[in-house]
Amino acid sequence: MWAGVFVIALAGIAGLSALDAAETLGGAGFLKLRSSDPGGSERPAQEPIAPLTGLLIVLDPGHGGDDRGVCHFESDLIEKEINLDLALRLQEQLEKAGARVLLTRADDTFVSLDERARIANDAEAHLFLSLHVNRIPGHPDCFGAQTFYFPGSEEGERLAQLLQEELIKIDPENYRSPLPGNYRVLRLTTMPGALVEIGFMTSARDRELIATTVYRDQVAMAITQGVIRFFTESPSPPRR
Numbered sequence: 001m002w003a004g005v006f007v008i009a010l011a012g013i014a015g016l017s018a019l020d021a022a023e024t025l026g027g028a029g030f031l032k033l034r035s036s037d038p039g040g041s042e043r044p045a046q047e048p049i050a051p052l053t054g055l056l057i058v059l060d061p062g063h064g065g066d067d068r069g070v071c072h073f074e075s076d077l078i079e080k081e082i083n084l085d086l087a088l089r090l091q092e093q094l095e096k097a098g099a100r101v102l103l104t105r106a107d108d109t110f111v112s113l114d115e116r117a118r119i120a121n122d123a124e125a126h127l128f129l130s131l132h133v134n135r136i137p138g139h140p141d142c143f144g145a146q147t148f149y150f151p152g153s154e155e156g157e158r159l160a161q162l163l164q165e166e167l168i169k170i171d172p173e174n175y176r177s178p179l180p181g182n183y184r185v186l187r188l189t190t191m192p193g194a195l196v197e198i199g200f201m202t203s204a205r206d207r208e209l210i211a212t213t214v215y216r217d218q219v220a221m222a223i224t225q226g227v228i229r230f231f232t233e234s235p236s237p238p239r240r
């Protein structure tokens, strides 16, 4: 369904009829006109455009520095390291999809929650995604990636729902639904946002997944797909 939405959006941008735009798309990808190119007659009229072009996304790898987050030392799993590794993988996927990406931390340093929100607000990002690993002591059977949105944020909830749907495709046994979460980084940021817990450190099942680069790449691709759906399925926030 969203391909159809995109065709109409493309038609609007390029001044084409929806039919022209559909023919231009040809099922091969996304295209745009270079209408501002004065030498356009000698150059191809269209070039590929990625679905997240014009969007700035802030990724927030949770914890860092002295704040290690949740750990499972026997498995050599430390949350702050997992979050950063995932953020870098996600950055790559989002950039491939055309987005600009800003990280609240790109190395093992401590950044306060207020500073993380300030980075996103100052950059006037279109989207904020905080990345974490979950824990629930005493409940080793609890498993599965889980998304959170700020209570009352309609756009945040829509984003979290789409991300959850895509994450469940990786792990169909994951029965979790998005939940409201009064997290400070979501409360202080002014753009739509979500917090993604990619699994439970307290679950042996999840630890096995989280430890692998295969799972982390799958999560990065699932989140990217959710973000693409967020911006291409109606209603879509404005771009710059």
Ligand SMILES: [Zn+2]
Pocket: 062, 063, 069, 070, 079, 131, 132, 133
């Ligand atoms: Zn965390």
